[in-house]
Amino acid sequence: MDDPRCCLVTGAGRGIGAAVARRLSAAGHRVALTARSGGELDALAAELPGPALTVPADVTAPDAAERVFAEVENVWGPVEVLVLNAGAGTSAPLHRTTDADWQHALDLNLTAPFRLLRRAVPAMVEHGFGRVVAVASMAAKRGDPYISAYTASKHGLLGLVRSAAAELATTGVTVNAVCPGYVDTPMTDGTVASISALTNRTAEQARAALERRQPIGRLITPDEVADAVLLCVASGAITGQGINVDGGAIQS
Template sequence: MDDIDPIAIVTGAGRGIGRAVAVRLSREGYKLALTSRNESELRETADLCQGETMVIPADITSAEAIETLFDSVEDAWGAAEVLVANAGSGFAAPIHKTTDAQWASMLDLNLTAPFRCIRRAVPNMVAAKRGRIVVVASVAAKQGEPYISAYTASKHGILGVVRSAAAELAKTGVTVNAVCPGYVDTPMTAQTVSEIVSRTGRTADDARSALEAKQANGRLVTADEVADAVWACVANGAINGQGINVDGGGLQS
């Protein structure tokens, strides 16, 4: 990964983990193609990055949008050497109240969209004999937790894709890994806190404390700590097929 101005694509780059990953990659000399639904958030991320960026607002659950994303990057700069598939979301509901639409929404965003991005990125990476694919998954990719059956299924699924792709590509110079955070201090966790407040009547502080208490080190993970793990997967070609836990030590593997 020693070319001048290497190229990376980061999905879900408007805030939280995606923003931290984009900033980290920019500091390491990467040109950044940033995508999410929210253009204003993407531009805020771009302003924080060093070097050249490209802002491409898109709904990553659209197969056509993924093609446009990659085509735009390749037309302007060339093929990406790094893909960080970070876009994702979650929701909580008892399994008997989880609707087909909610189930499909989780699989579309957390499983099918990153699979499509990986599928689109791989041919050029294999042709170049090098590439790094990192999916931001979750500790929910490895263990179940009440009320998040659809989210957990989607994250288990994408970890399976990562492991299979890594085995398939191991001799090509392309690595595929997942980073599996616990509760991270991001807008997504803030949404989880709001849902707990709405469902239980607890205060926001109590709800946040409950999430902190779920982690072995008693605090939320920072977005920068997740970005550091993503960077390790990018920088080290011997890391492949892994689901790297970033949760303060709660889930040991």
């Protein structure tokens, strides 16, 4: 993709979102950043080589999609590249997964991306160009124990991506997902702490167990996930896909 584009990255304050924002900016695009943490967004914006706009928001708020898009449009015009990265995981046995746990997973990992995608599509279709990339998970493709709410939400996200891609296939708008394994991010640090607390293993032992979940024997880096996101942004022929970035854990 040669032309500079107006990009919006959710969950941009750290981890995968920050890595994607850096790569998009380095490629010459304007990058709007949204997350709950305004301080982290400001710090990231200050280091990006190109134009950056910070729009702090809780994407689970019912009015968040409209407010964030309106602010970006007011400054730069329509969003052309949307990276749906905001998300979080929870872990609990099925019988201890509360209604609140379940609803939070759906709100953050599925409903918020749906609202943002819905808000982005009309302008993208009108202009005959759009790239939407959702950061899902290998949990979008298989079931693992103790993460039922997270897994259900990520399966739903991949289903949303596939249906939207089919609907928009002739419009110039592509919709894809990347499905990482365990990535070396603050979210995985939280998973390590949770495993350590529940199993009496040290943090080092817990992290090693997660590393072994990838056949390559290590955690995925945020930049490796960003590689897949940038591929989806660059290509008009990739759509409706869930691209695994998991070190060979799921061969599909």
